[in-house]
Amino acid sequence: MGGRRWYDPAARDEDLRRVERYYSSRGFFSARATDDAVTDTRRGRAVDVRLRIDEGRPTQVVAIEVRGLEPLPEALRRAVTSHLPLRAGRRFDYGAYDAGKSLLCGRLKARGYAYAKCEGRVTVDRDQRAARVGYRIVPGPLVRMGRTKFIGASRLPLDKLDHAIAWKEGDQFRPEAIARTRARLFHHQVFATVEIILPEEPTALAPITIQVTPTQRRELRLGAGVGVDQRWQEVHLFSRWAWRNFLGGLRDLEVRLQPKFVTIPTAWAVERRGFAGKGELQLTQPDLWASGITAFGMFSYELGLQEGYRYHGPRLQLGADRTFWRDRLRGGLSWNFQYLRFFEVTTFDAFDNPLGVGIDGSTPYRLAWIEPFLQLDWRDDLIDPRTGLFAELRVELGLPPLGGRFSYFKVTPDLRGYVPLGTKRLVLALRAMFSQLLALDDGVAGGPEESSPVTRRIWFGGATSHRAFGYRRLSPQVVETKQVRRPDGVTETVETGRLIPVGGDSALLLSAELRLRTFKIFEHWLQVITFLDAGDVVQEFDALALNALHLGLGTGLQYQTPIGSLGLATGLRLNRQRAGRTTAGRPLDPDPHDAFAFHLTLGGAF
Helix, strand or coil: CCCCCCCCCCHHHHHHHHHHHHHHHHCCCCCEEEEEEEECCCCCCCEEEEEEEECCCCCEEEEEEECCCCCCCHHHHHHHHHCCCCCCCCCHHHHHHHHHHHHHHHHHHHCCCCCCEEEEEEEEECCCCCCEEEEEEECEEEEEEEEEECCCCCCCHHHHHHHHCCCCCCCCCCHHHHHHHHHHHHHHCCCEEEEECCCCCCCCCEEEEEEEEEECEEEEEEEEEEEEEEEEEEEEEEEEEEEEECCCCCCCCEEEEEHHHHHHHCCCCCEEEEEEEEEEEEEEEEEEEECEEEEEEEEEEEEEECCCCCCEEEEEEEEEEEEEEECCCCEEEEEEEEEEECHHHHCCCCCCCCCCCCCCCCCCCEECCCCCCEEEEEECCCCCCCCCCEEEEEEECHHHHHHHCEEEEEEEEEEEEEEEEEEEEEEEEEEEEEEEEEECCCCCCCCCCCCHHHCCCCEEECCCCCCCCCCCCCCCCCEEHHHHCCCCCCEEECCCCCCCEECCCEEEEEEEEEEEEEEEECCCEEEEEEEEEEEEEEEHHHHHHHHHCEEEEEEEEEEEECCEEEEEEEEEEEECCCCCEEECCCCCCCCCCEEEECCCCCCCCC
């Protein structure tokens, strides 16, 4: 498997011993190499090495004894010793035996015994093929948290840092509280290292030392990247300048710039292209007035390019959020204001320009809404979850008194679950998301009645939603038209053949994905994924049919990195590729001639 190597008899002998040790660690203590053949091939230029192993009968575990827990309550003893990896009557396995030691100590520490230690011993009777396993535990005292002090944070506001501590003096020791405090401190982005230290000598009331190393207060990061999709390709630059602890109070000031050049659909078959990008200025204040609330304000200016139009304009966002329930639950509210001007707008022959009001380039597009949200995050890892649950509910309410010209309501529940299948290397990931957008008035002058704001509509397609479609292509579509002057001087409207997605007001997405960790490259996992996506985006809720969802089957690779997963995926559409038109002139199905879609992105689907 590893390729050809120079033959070394000494290395062969070490390999024999290594194979026997491997079998012994799995309970085959009598395993021996019964045949060791070295065959000369290719006239002395190479040899084939063949090993034949006699496993022998396996050694069974006849007894497991756990000592040292006698002073503890009976209920606690049962909880700590239940369902150990190694059990009597089964074949001995050193990995399971060693995991049992870690599990016993981990359970005790989770119940407040911070100094718990566990030793083990295995007695093997080779003749009887029997193994007796013994664990000896020293639980130590039940520990409560004493005074907490910081070392290395003299220039930072200690009152704000104290509010990040997830325990109070006198609370029982919990490893989960230690991990939560470390995560909160790192979240402030002012520390390079955080180490939480208990006294070396066991004590029932343990003073805690939090030793930190501050990071640079000012930081500049630069980067570049590409995004490749079936109908969207871009090259972008990225820069971020941050000032940590800006004017004290752990405030964070960030300036972000991301210019890019976009081609639609591809660089070699251009239908629309141009520069785009966004600039952002954000100020964040954690622990506002010692309440645990994080407040923020962001001003941005965006130059955007979509298939049906281009736009530019500012956006202002003011908001606050807070975590609850051991940081598993997060809720917040924001006010958003957007002012845009559209240009290079595509024209259509049907639906009175269904892109909506304000898209004719003369009427400014002013939108304001409030957005409350609630998140429940019970995943074991934020970047690459292997087990757990994530649920989110977002609501948007746009009203003229908030500063905009649209009255609308939008609700988006999103549920995700992760289930390991026997091992955490193989995980089944599931997702269900629904979104509904409702116009609350009869439209605005210059657009169709009951028109929803185009920038808040719903599109699926791409690496983060329905992967059998290109970026934003799963959507109600219309046929582009243009004005052509005939030889006789008469101007007429003709269709170009291009299908332009205009977004929908109702959407449903169901996804199932198998993720298999194969091997590591530079300490990070390479995953093989197989997925099935089902979904649809329609203009009205009544048109959303569970028995007529767009189905897509695909596969891909994901390489996990500290900042996310680099993904390459391709999806195949399984149904709904009709090329005709409805009685109103719309395409029956989006992109009927595109059976495949491929995506190269940073970040997984969910």
